[in-house]
Amino acid sequence: MSPLGRALTSVLLLLHLTAVVGSLAIGTPPGDLIRTGSRGYERLVGVYQGWNMFAPNPPIVDRWMVVRGQDQSGDWVTLPSLMGAREAVFVEWRYQRAGKLERNLMTKSRRRALRAYGHWLCEVHDAMVTVNVERHSQRTPAPAEARAGATATMESTTIRTQRCKR
Amino acid sequence: MSRLLALWNRVWFSPVDARSLGVMRITLALLLLLSHLAWIGDLHLLSDAGPVTTQTVIDSANYARWSYLDGLSGDALLAAHLLGLLPLLGMLVGWQSRLMTVLVLIGQIALHHRAPWLQHGGDRVLRISVLALCFAPSGAAFSLDAWLARRRRGTDACALVPVTAHRLVQIQLMIIYLFTGLAKASGGTWVNGNALYYALSSRTFQRFPTLLEPVLSSLPGQLILTGATWLTLVWELGFVVMVLWAPTRRWALIIGLAIHAGIAATMMVGSFSFATAWCYLAFLPCAWASRSRLTARWTR
Numbered sequence: 001m002s003p004l005g006r007a008l009t010s011v012l013l014l015l016h017l018t019a020v021v022g023s024l025a026i027g028t029p030p031g032d033l034i035r036t037g038s039r040g041y042e043r044l045v046g047v048y049q050g051w052n053m054f055a056p057n058p059p060i061v062d063r064w065m066v067v068r069g070q071d072q073s074g075d076w077v078t079l080p081s082l083m084g085a086r087e088a089v090f091v092e093w094r095y096q097r098a099g100k101l102e103r104n105l106m107t108k109s110r111r112r113a114l115r116a117y118g119h120w121l122c123e124v125h126d127a128m129v130t131v132n133v134e135r136h137s138q139r140t141p142a143p144a145e146a147r148a149g150a151t152a153t154m155e156s157t158t159i160r161t162q163r164c165k166r
Numbered sequence: 167m168s169r170l171l172a173l174w175n176r177v178w179f180s181p182v183d184a185r186s187l188g189v190m191r192i193t194l195a196l197l198l199l200l201s202h203l204a205w206i207g208d209l210h211l212l213s214d215a216g217p218v219t220t221q222t223v224i225d226s227a228n229y230a231r232w233s234y235l236d237g238l239s240g241d242a243l244l245a246a247h248l249l250g251l252l253p254l255l256g257m258l259v260g261w262q263s264r265l266m267t268v269l270v271l272i273g274q275i276a277l278h279h280r281a282p283w284l285q286h287g288g289d290r291v292l293r294i295s296v297l298a299l300c301f302a303p304s305g306a307a308f309s310l311d312a313w314l315a316r317r318r319r320g321t322d323a324c325a326l327v328p329v330t331a332h333r334l335v336q337i338q339l340m341i342i343y344l345f346t347g348l349a350k351a352s353g354g355t356w357v358n359g360n361a362l363y364y365a366l367s368s369r370t371f372q373r374f375p376t377l378l379e380p381v382l383s384s385l386p387g388q389l390i391l392t393g394a395t396w397l398t399l400v401w402e403l404g405f406v407v408m409v410l411w412a413p414t415r416r417w418a419l420i421i422g423l424a425i426h427a428g429i430a431a432t433m434m435v436g437s438f439s440f441a442t443a444w445c446y447l448a449f450l451p452c453a454w455a456s457r458s459r460l461t462a463r464w465t466r
Binding site: 010020044054055058082088094095120121138 | 174175178179204205207208211216217218219221222225226229230231271274275278279281283284285286287290293294297301328330334337341342345346349350352353354355356360361362363364365367368369370372373374375376377382383384385388434435436437438
């Protein structure tokens with residue numbers, strides 16, 4: 001490698017490593033200081049360093065989305081969600097990105113996206129006057145409870161009610 | 167200062183066998199190809215007529231973004247996505263390798279920007295890995311570029327390349343394990359040994375829901391999971407030391423591969439296990455690529 005190539009590579013490496021350090025130290029004064037300069041690069045290239053997979057704890061509550069719609073006669077019907085119905089299968093072969101999207105839409109920071117999703121549901125299911133997006137959750141029983149044959153209890157919460165304009 | 171510079175040069179620019187980087191390029195391109203093809207089944211989620219329009223992403227993003235998939239739907243979206251296969255194929259065969267790797271990186275960034283909420287950890291590892299390969303001439307071996315150069319000059323195009331890409335991948339892998347290990351060490355379920363029980367009980371991530379049921383609901387099964395939980399935690403926390411210290415490096419990598427094989431077999435976490443396992447190539451002694459029978463036949 002030529003000296004110029006090495007110098008140029010070194011500069012790029014330093015910029016990249018600085019952004020990585022800033023991302024790792026997020027929420028600390030030095031990290032935030034670095035990120036004032038590196039945040040654009042971090043977001044543009046997507047080198048954000050959050051590696052909290054199943055940390056600090058794995059999910060103890062299983063959550064999934066259910067969509068219901070009210071038709072003009074006032075009846076509520078279950079509409080197909082992005083993931084489809086949760087059916088008992090022997091094996092799941094393919095990673096379901098729709099599930100990832102649904103889980104993201106159920107988080108508080110995605111309110112705006114959830115609102116857009118509600119509008120889209122109204123467009124797709126044009127016979128509905130109202131669409132409800134529900135978060136269903138099921139707490140995994142503790143290990144001792146599972147050995148005793150306990151079954152998980154289920155809860156549901158409506159996280160978005162969309163009136164469909166006609 | 168000159169010592170520091172010498173150390174910097176040794177760490178980032180020491181020469182290594184180009185064949186090991188060539189194998190890394192080919193295997194990464196294969197992983198990305200599989201991921202790209204798998205996306206075809208989910209393209210409706212990227213469609214502008216779908217649940218997440220480009221405008222929704224723009225409204226939510228508070229950073230500069232761009233994607234060649236913006237505003238597309240139907241056949242136009244499919245065509246644009248299939249066009250993204252071309253640089254991947256170029257990277258795979260090693261034609262204009264540097265340029266193709268940069269184009270693949272741009273494609274990965276575009277996919278990320280169009281659908282940030284559909285991305286998983288594996289996508290991020292793959293994207294960062296492509297970025298690392300951009301820093302080195304990954305087409306110096308096992309490539310059309312090298313073959314053409316050899317024909318022109320009558321000798322190997324380049325037997326040695328800088329270690330830059332290897333180092334970036336090594337550092338990234340150490341970061342992943344160290345920081346996830348530290349985060350887990352602060353969580354109660356990892357310390358009390360129940361974490362894997364909960365992770366495998368989650369319907370969201372289960373690959374074999376019915377098959378695992380007897381393991382999850384029996385004492386022997388739960389005890390095995392407790393042992394596996396502690397092994398995972400200790401190994402993640404100790405990975406950096408184990409992999410940097412030559413006598414334990416092999417074990418750090420063997421245990422890691424076993425853990426990732428277990429995750430891939432039992433859990434739906436996308437390409438994460440495969441992408442992370444790919445990073446292990448950067449830790450293998452660079453001579454391995456020239457020693458293996460397959461590569462020896464290729465270069466004969």
